[in-house]
Amino acid sequence: MIEKGRISTGQMVILLYPTVIATAILLVPGITGKFAGNDMWLSPIWASLAGCITILIMAQLHNRFPRQTIIQYSEEIIGKIPGKLIGFIILFFFFHSNGLVLREYGEFVVGNFLPTTPLVVVIGSMIFVSGLAVRGGIEVMARSAQVFVPIVLFLFILIVILLIPDLEPANLLPFFEKGLIPSLKGAIVPTTWFLQLFAITFILPVLKKKEGGMKWGMITVFLIMVTLVLSNLFTMLLFGKLTPTFTYPIMEAARYISIADFIQHLESIVMAIWVSGTFIKISVFYYVIAVGTAQLLNLQDYRPIVFPIGGLLAVMGLWTAPNLQQIQHFLITTMPFYAVIVQIILPLLLLIAAVIFKKNTKKIN
Amino acid sequence: MRCIIRKKTVKRMAEFLMCVIMPLILSGCWDRIEVNDLAIVVATGLDKTEEGEIELSVQIVNPKSMGSKSEGGQGGGKQNTVEKTTGKTIFDARSKLQEKVSRKLFWGHNHIIFIGKKLAEEGIRKHLDFFSRHPFTRLRASVFMTNEKPDELLKIEPDLERSSAEVAKDLAMLKVGLSVTAKDLLDMLSGEKRGAALPMIQIEREPPNTEGLKIYGAAIFNNGKMTDQLDDKEVRGLLWIRDEIDTASVTINPEEGEELISFHIFDATSKLIPSIENGNWKIKIEIVSEDDIVENETKLDMMNPKIIEKLKEQLEKQIVERVKLALEIVQKEMKVDVLGFEEAFHRHYPDEWRKANWEEVFPEIEVEVVSEVKIRRPGRSTAPQGVPENEVIGN
Numbered sequence: 001m002i003e004k005g006r007i008s009t010g011q012m013v014i015l016l017y018p019t020v021i022a023t024a025i026l027l028v029p030g031i032t033g034k035f036a037g038n039d040m041w042l043s044p045i046w047a048s049l050a051g052c053i054t055i056l057i058m059a060q061l062h063n064r065f066p067r068q069t070i071i072q073y074s075e076e077i078i079g080k081i082p083g084k085l086i087g088f089i090i091l092f093f094f095f096h097s098n099g100l101v102l103r104e105y106g107e108f109v110v111g112n113f114l115p116t117t118p119l120v121v122v123i124g125s126m127i128f129v130s131g132l133a134v135r136g137g138i139e140v141m142a143r144s145a146q147v148f149v150p151i152v153l154f155l156f157i158l159i160v161i162l163l164i165p166d167l168e169p170a171n172l173l174p175f176f177e178k179g180l181i182p183s184l185k186g187a188i189v190p191t192t193w194f195l196q197l198f199a200i201t202f203i204l205p206v207l208k209k210k211e212g213g214m215k216w217g218m219i220t221v222f223l224i225m226v227t228l229v230l231s232n233l234f235t236m237l238l239f240g241k242l243t244p245t246f247t248y249p250i251m252e253a254a255r256y257i258s259i260a261d262f263i264q265h266l267e268s269i270v271m272a273i274w275v276s277g278t279f280i281k282i283s284v285f286y287y288v289i290a291v292g293t294a295q296l297l298n299l300q301d302y303r304p305i306v307f308p309i310g311g312l313l314a315v316m317g318l319w320t321a322p323n324l325q326q327i328q329h330f331l332i333t334t335m336p337f338y339a340v341i342v343q344i345i346l347p348l349l350l351l352i353a354a355v356i357f358k359k360n361t362k363k364i365n
Numbered sequence: 366m367r368c369i370i371r372k373k374t375v376k377r378m379a380e381f382l383m384c385v386i387m388p389l390i391l392s393g394c395w396d397r398i399e400v401n402d403l404a405i406v407v408a409t410g411l412d413k414t415e416e417g418e419i420e421l422s423v424q425i426v427n428p429k430s431m432g433s434k435s436e437g438g439q440g441g442g443k444q445n446t447v448e449k450t451t452g453k454t455i456f457d458a459r460s461k462l463q464e465k466v467s468r469k470l471f472w473g474h475n476h477i478i479f480i481g482k483k484l485a486e487e488g489i490r491k492h493l494d495f496f497s498r499h500p501f502t503r504l505r506a507s508v509f510m511t512n513e514k515p516d517e518l519l520k521i522e523p524d525l526e527r528s529s530a531e532v533a534k535d536l537a538m539l540k541v542g543l544s545v546t547a548k549d550l551l552d553m554l555s556g557e558k559r560g561a562a563l564p565m566i567q568i569e570r571e572p573p574n575t576e577g578l579k580i581y582g583a584a585i586f587n588n589g590k591m592t593d594q595l596d597d598k599e600v601r602g603l604l605w606i607r608d609e610i611d612t613a614s615v616t617i618n619p620e621e622g623e624e625l626i627s628f629h630i631f632d633a634t635s636k637l638i639p640s641i642e643n644g645n646w647k648i649k650i651e652i653v654s655e656d657d658i659v660e661n662e663t664k665l666d667m668m669n670p671k672i673i674e675k676l677k678e679q680l681e682k683q684i685v686e687r688v689k690l691a692l693e694i695v696q697k698e699m700k701v702d703v704l705g706f707e708e709a710f711h712r713h714y715p716d717e718w719r720k721a722n723w724e725e726v727f728p729e730i731e732v733e734v735v736s737e738v739k740i741r742r743p744g745r746s747t748a749p750q751g752v753p754e755n756e757v758i759g760n
Binding site: 112265 | 395396473497500503504505538548551552555556708711712713715
């Protein structure tokens with residue numbers, strides 16, 4: 001095993017939660033609102049099914065190969081060359097996704113807060129910090145998540161509570177104006193976010209206890225779903241049909257808060273949520289890429305390649321799209337197919353192959 | 366041995382260097398702005414010139430006078446400065462404004478938008494986009510329509526508050542008239558054929574030698590263009606229908622005489638209940654309010670349940686009349702839906718709503734107004750004050 005550290009199931013939840021949430025409350029509510037209208041709060045519930053499926057497949061594979069990641073057992077299941085090819089596809093997907101995440105983060109910070117700061121500085125400093133965390137190993141990442149996630153949660157709940165006076169419950173009506181179809185359509189983009197729980201394949205092997213991985217994975221899906229339903233619901237209740245017209249609806253909601261002329265201008269809180277959440281998210285993806293690459297190339301240690309990968313990631317973030325419009329277009333049109341193929345269909349085929357050929361880890365271990 | 370020591374010192378130095386370099390990265394130098402390089406815009410006025418250009422006026426806080434109030438007003442001079450310029454768009458005008466303002470214009474604290482008459486008549490929709498797109502503007506800004514020049518309003522030096530922006534903001538918060546933020550306005554305008562209503566504000570020079578602002582009436586917009594104006598009385602009815610009455614006073618004349626009774630309404634809610642029966646569009650407006658007696662000119666005993674029952678009926682009638690007055694004008698004459706009827710039908714009858722031609726349906730909707738008043742307390746006195754006991758009626 002390349003990774004020597006071991007984390008608890010609770011730490012796994014706390015790592016995976018921001019891995020989905022951090023960027024899912026950036027662009028996604030606007031996109032969901034565009035398709036689902038005022039049923040947008042339902043969409044995360046549909047989308048969470050995809051998260052359950054991913055966790056289920058990954059847990060089944062994990063039971064067969066308890067101390068290995070998908071990069072390693074794909075070789076065992078379908079042979080060396082095809083296995084390496086699948087590993088490469090998965091790593092490239094993560095590489096590309098992380099570039100997108102970095103860019104979304106960068107666009108958000110530059111677009112809203114630091115208009116004259118170059119994008120490369122924002123992205124570069126984030127990748128540098130994440131690189132340090134990744135070099136520290138999974139335990140360090142889990143602990144930093146333990147520090148950040150409670151803060152993120154607290155601030156998120158704070159915003160939700162402070163929004164209550166401005167909400168208009170009637171905005172929810174009419175339910176299902178055009179049937180269930182709009183809310184299902186709206187679920188497509190959040191689905192790709194739930195699929196990111198695929199990263200659990202790199203965390204399951206390093207759990208202290210072997211049992212409970214799947215159960216806690218499902219709990220993570222549930223927590224993420226609740227958070228997304230809440231955030232969609234509250235922006236919907238506040239902005240009504242205006243919701244899809246904003247780039248970052250939750251950001252707008254936080255800016256709208258004004259209580260007693262005193263508690264206002266809270267966008268910095270949203271910024272704090274996103275920066276610390278995205279830090280965890282980028283670190284987890286980064287970790288997957290670094291460890292995965294080391295496993296793919298049969299390296300002894302993944303640490304030496306962390307910073308070189310970081311450089312590539314920063315470049316990926318800068319080159320992945322010319323502007324925010326292109327990113328959004330990509331997320332709506334290409335990403336759902338891309339994500340489903342890599343994160344559901346590939347592992348599912350691997351699982352089927354493993355069942356048919358009765359492949360398990362050799363008992364030596 | 367020596368090698369190990371050197372390694373250690375190199376590591377130490379590297380750590381030290383990191384600590385020094387980190388703060389430099391963290392500070393975000395590119396976007397560092399000192400407060401004394403900022404011109405903080407607290408209110409914006411928008412109007413159109415004769416040539417069709419946007420006329421942008423801004424009220425900027427004068428930092429020199431900040432806090433001078435407590436020092437007995439020495440130094441400082443004016444609390445605010447007002448600047449004005451024209452341009453093709455708001456941002457274009459802003460750029461031109463920047464040419465004559467020595468500090469960087471900062472829109473993050475803009476709480477007020479005054480819209481001039483000419484702009485209102487030519488359409489406001491396209492100019493609101495700036496307030497929802499620029500990274501620093503706020504959707505919470507209160508929007509007012511004014512028949513006067515917006516920059517005149519900005520120049521007012523009120524007695525009680527620091528600036529006219531603050532007066533307007535506080536008036537909006539008191540909810541004496543309509544209270545509409547940029548978000549609400551965008552929401553109203555994005556309805557398919559829905560109208561919008563904005564509170565109107567004007568300069569008040571009464572008593573002489575004082576300057577202030579006053580909310581008076583409302584401007585009605587159809588398709589983003591101002592078409593009509595309501596006076597104060599009609600706005601009250603509008604507020605009742607839109608469930609925006611916060612506190613209000615109602616005065617009735619119980620005995621057909623000169624003596625009046627005033628009530629303070631401290632809680633009021635109204636509900637729109639739409640229904641469609643055999644193709645007849647109906648809406649029921651249910652108003653429930655809780656009132657206290659605050660002033661009694663008559664000789665009626667305020668503790669007599671029978672009298673209170675009568676007053677209650679009169680009060681209910683009075684509220685229904687107010688609402689009907691507004692309905693008559695808005696629904697039948699102006700034919701612009703600022704009452705929230707369309708939304709009510711959309712929410713409860715989405716299929717019928719989609720098929721209907723709202724502009725035709727709206728004036729024909731049958732409206733039933735039901736008002737329920739709960740008189741809760743007589744106030745601090747029971748019987749009318751200053752009246753001999755034998756003259757009190759209903760004792």
